[in-house]
Amino acid sequence: MKIENKIILSNVFNIGLILLIGFFAFQNLDLMLTKLRFVEIADDLNASFLEMRLSEKNFLLYHNENFLVEMKEKIESTDQMLDSAGTDIIRAIGKDNFELLKSYLKHYSYIVEIIRRKAGSDEFLDARFRAQGKKLREFSSTITRLERKGVNDIIYRSKSVLFYSFLAIVAGAVFVSHFISQKILRSLREIEKLAKSISLGNFDRIEGEIPADEFGSVMTAINSMSEELRNREEALIQSKKLASLGILTAGVAHELTNPLNNISMIAQNYLELYDKLDRDQKIDFMDKVEKETDRIKEIIKNLLDFSRPKDANLKAADLNTVMQKTLKLMQNMLDISNIETKTDLGMNLPPVFIDEHQIQQVLVNLMTNAAQSMQSGGTIFMATRCCRGDSVEIRIMDTGKGIQPEFVPHIFDPFFTTKGEGGTGLGLSVSYGIIKNHKGDIRVESKVGVGTTFTIELPVYKNQL
Numbered sequence: 001m002k003i004e005n006k007i008i009l010s011n012v013f014n015i016g017l018i019l020l021i022g023f024f025a026f027q028n029l030d031l032m033l034t035k036l037r038f039v040e041i042a043d044d045l046n047a048s049f050l051e052m053r054l055s056e057k058n059f060l061l062y063h064n065e066n067f068l069v070e071m072k073e074k075i076e077s078t079d080q081m082l083d084s085a086g087t088d089i090i091r092a093i094g095k096d097n098f099e100l101l102k103s104y105l106k107h108y109s110y111i112v113e114i115i116r117r118k119a120g121s122d123e124f125l126d127a128r129f130r131a132q133g134k135k136l137r138e139f140s141s142t143i144t145r146l147e148r149k150g151v152n153d154i155i156y157r158s159k160s161v162l163f164y165s166f167l168a169i170v171a172g173a174v175f176v177s178h179f180i181s182q183k184i185l186r187s188l189r190e191i192e193k194l195a196k197s198i199s200l201g202n203f204d205r206i207e208g209e210i211p212a213d214e215f216g217s218v219m220t221a222i223n224s225m226s227e228e229l230r231n232r233e234e235a236l237i238q239s240k241k242l243a244s245l246g247i248l249t250a251g252v253a254h255e256l257t258n259p260l261n262n263i264s265m266i267a268q269n270y271l272e273l274y275d276k277l278d279r280d281q282k283i284d285f286m287d288k289v290e291k292e293t294d295r296i297k298e299i300i301k302n303l304l305d306f307s308r309p310k311d312a313n314l315k316a317a318d319l320n321t322v323m324q325k326t327l328k329l330m331q332n333m334l335d336i337s338n339i340e341t342k343t344d345l346g347m348n349l350p351p352v353f354i355d356e357h358q359i360q361q362v363l364v365n366l367m368t369n370a371a372q373s374m375q376s377g378g379t380i381f382m383a384t385r386c387c388r389g390d391s392v393e394i395r396i397m398d399t400g401k402g403i404q405p406e407f408v409p410h411i412f413d414p415f416f417t418t419k420g421e422g423g424t425g426l427g428l429s430v431s432y433g434i435i436k437n438h439k440g441d442i443r444v445e446s447k448v449g450v451g452t453t454f455t456i457e458l459p460v461y462k463n464q465l
Contacts, residue, residue: 014173021165041085042144048078049137052108056133059115060126068116075109093143101143104136259292266292314438316351316461317359319384319392326363327382334367338377346385351461352392354438359458362431362442366396366454369427373400373452387457391440394456403446411444 052074059067082089082102090098111129118125270277270285277285327341334341370380378399387393403411407418412432435442439459446452 013176014169017165017169017172021162021169041081041089042140044081045078045140046137046144048074048081049133049140052078053133053137056129060130065116068112071112072109072116075105075112079105079109097143101136101139104132104139108132108136256296259295262292263289313355313357314353315355317354317356319349319352319354319359319394319458320345322354322356322359323363323382323384323394326360326367329360330364330367334371334380337371337374339371339374340377340379342379342381344381344383346383346392349384349386349392352458353461354458358434359438362434362456363394363396365427365431370396370398370400370452373398373402378451390462391457391459394458395453396456397451397453399451402448402450402452403444404448405446408444408446412442 052071055067055071055074058064059071079102082098082105086098111125111132115122115125115129266285266288270282274282323343323345327343331341367380374380381395381397383395383397385393385395403418412428432442435456435458441457443455444452445455
């Protein structure tokens with residue numbers, strides 16, 4: 001379900017709950033108002049009944065018919081009051097109680113009428129008169145008291161229900177908001193994690209179940225982007241190797257020319273002196289040819305190892321050996337460029353966890369850049385040492401023209417170059433990605449007119465177990 005639909009559903013749920021509570025509150029409020037109206041009417045009724053009882057008492061004391069007339073008028077006005085407010089009274093106390101109240105009042109009125117028509121005093125009738133008035137008064141007072149209690153009960157019950165309903169709404173809103181926010185944050189964390197990984201040159205994918213919402217679409221797109229970047233990175237690495245091979249061509253050609261010239265000279269001498277040579281001398285000539293041939297094979301093998309595309313194969317390796325192989329590969333190009341090399345390789349370095357060919361690619365790129373910054377010749381200084389307990393450090397320093405301070409923060413950005421049209425701006429970016437894929441670090445320090453120093457840290461093998 002999409003996030004938009006989840007939010008809409010949660011809002012519908014909360015609104016429905018609020019409407020339900022509102023309906024309940026409205027019903028209770030309406031019932032409470034009805035009962036309050038009855039209580040107001042009941043107060044008037046009780047006042048009328050009290051006046052009737054007072055007239056009743058006066059009549060029984062003085063036997064003055066004027067009191068009966070007053071009672072009759074009060075009974076009629078009370079009966080009219082009951083009829084006019086009958087709907088509200090029935091809704092408050094029920095039809096049965098209303099009819100019972102009417103019957104009590106009617107019977108009271110009937111006794112009053114009998115007493116008016118009967119001359120003289122009748123103790124039995126007076127007793128009935130007194131008892132019926134008391135019964136009417138007590139019934140009215142009881143109903144009024146019960147209705148007052150009912151109003152209080154409704155208020156208390158409504159207060160409790162509204163309070164717990166409010167808690168339920170808050171808890172529901174918090175739960176739904178927490179659920180949705182956690183879903184959103186979980187997806188955002190995965191996206192943030194992959195984005196940081198990509199920025200460091202690690203083109204991993206978001207694993208696990210992809211949610212079927214807007215973030216799922218974004219995560220799928222980022223996975224596709226990561227896959228495409230990984231493919232392009234491999235292509236960039238290979239293209240950069242081929243570019244480096246072009247730079248090495250002059251030195252390699254020179255290095256191949258030397259053994260070929262030696263073989264040619266040996267062959268010419270061998271032909272001229274063949275008849276004068278004994279068996280051991282002939283074997284010595286062929287040994288020299290074989291050595292020169294092996295030298296050519298070694299040069300070609302190094303070039304093939306460097307240029308052949310391979311998947312990353314991390315394993316324990318001796319960093320000094322990798323440095324020496326790289327220097328040997330670059331030596332003729334450096335000699336042609338009139339560049340001197342100095343090394344300070346640390347002793348007893350722990351093995352590092354690397355892909356030798358990829359690290360060699362980084363070193364070739366850094367040395368090539370250093371050579372290009374020293375067109376009139378100079379010195380490249382290469383050093384290795386233990387940096388900390390869990391890493392080994394490589395330093396490559398040159399005496400070139402250096403890098404402008406404003407360019408240094410961007411030196412590893414893709415397509416950023418200080419060589420104008422002569423550079424692609426990919427070499428250092430690819431090198432940065434390789435080092436980060438090795439869980440290492442690469443940084444640069446430079447001073448214009450003095451030179452540039454690249455420092456690489458690589459993890460030792462023991463931390464990868």
